[in-house]
Amino acid sequence: KAGVTQTPRYLIKTRGQQVTLSCSPISGHRSVSWYQQTPGQGLQFLFEYFSETQRNKGNFPGRFSGRQFSNSRSEMNVSTLELGDSALYLCASSFGRGPDTQYFGPGTRLTVL
Amino acid sequence: AQKVTQAQTEISVVEKEDVTLDCVYETRDTTYYLFWYKQPPSGELVFLIRRNSFDEQNEISGRYSWNFQKSTSSFNFTITASQVVDSAVYFCAQGLGTYKYIFGTGTRLKVLA
Numbered sequence: 001k002a003g004v005t006q007t008p009r010y011l012i013k014t015r016g017q018q019v020t021l022s023c024s025p026i027s028g029h030r031s032v033s034w035y036q037q038t039p040g041q042g043l044q045f046l047f048e049y050f051s052e053t054q055r056n057k058g059n060f061p062g063r064f065s066g067r068q069f070s071n072s073r074s075e076m077n078v079s080t081l082e083l084g085d086s087a088l089y090l091c092a093s094s095f096g097r098g099p100d101t102q103y104f105g106p107g108t109r110l111t112v113l
Numbered sequence: 114a115q116k117v118t119q120a121q122t123e124i125s126v127v128e129k130e131d132v133t134l135d136c137v138y139e140t141r142d143t144t145y146y147l148f149w150y151k152q153p154p155s156g157e158l159v160f161l162i163r164r165n166s167f168d169e170q171n172e173i174s175g176r177y178s179w180n181f182q183k184s185t186s187s188f189n190f191t192i193t194a195s196q197v198v199d200s201a202v203y204f205c206a207q208g209l210g211t212y213k214y215i216f217g218t219g220t221r222l223k224v225l226a
Contacts, residue, residue, distance in 0.1 A: 031212070033214070035216075042216065042217075042218040042219060043204065043216040043219070045213070045214065045216075048212060048213075050212070055212055056211070056212055056213055088156055090156075090157075090158065092158075096212070098208075098210065098212070099145065099146045099208025099209055099210065099212065099213075099214065100146075100163075100208070101148065101160055101163050102148075102160070102208075102214060103160060104150070104157055104158035104159075104160075105157065106155065106156060106157040107156045107157060109156070
């Protein structure tokens, strides 16, 4: 069974630009969660989607948004990039029934210059 | 408050030593899950184990073992006869009924040859 895939793996952007990250969950998984990982803040929850609906949201500004498609694939968008957005963005998928096991993708490393 | 505490920021051991990574959690929920993940330098979080709140049995898997004690709200992870390949950041996490996951700040384990 294929694991969670994320594209692209690396991105370099400049301040003010916007970026879209993509996540394809494990087949059969309907829940996709996004996390931001930075050395200073650890693993921070961004949001979770289940069946195309945002079910949970972390404490991030509105510049961070996401969506999920009918095939459970998910995208995350960050607008008006700031230097502090440089991080590893991790996507995790699960069946979404209760707190079941999340499986993580390899992440997208975003660098904002 | 829902919280997961990994007080050990970094641990260094010599190969073949045993090492225990501590995890203390806080929750008001009676039903929850606890997880351990390993994050090697490549960045992807690798699922290691899941326990539910009703199952306090200890678990052993090869050189890995987990000790879950509700009385002390702890879910500690022991690596026996550590190896260099065990070097990674280890995260403890809690999954709640609201489909939220709370991660600890991680413990960096360095196993020296």
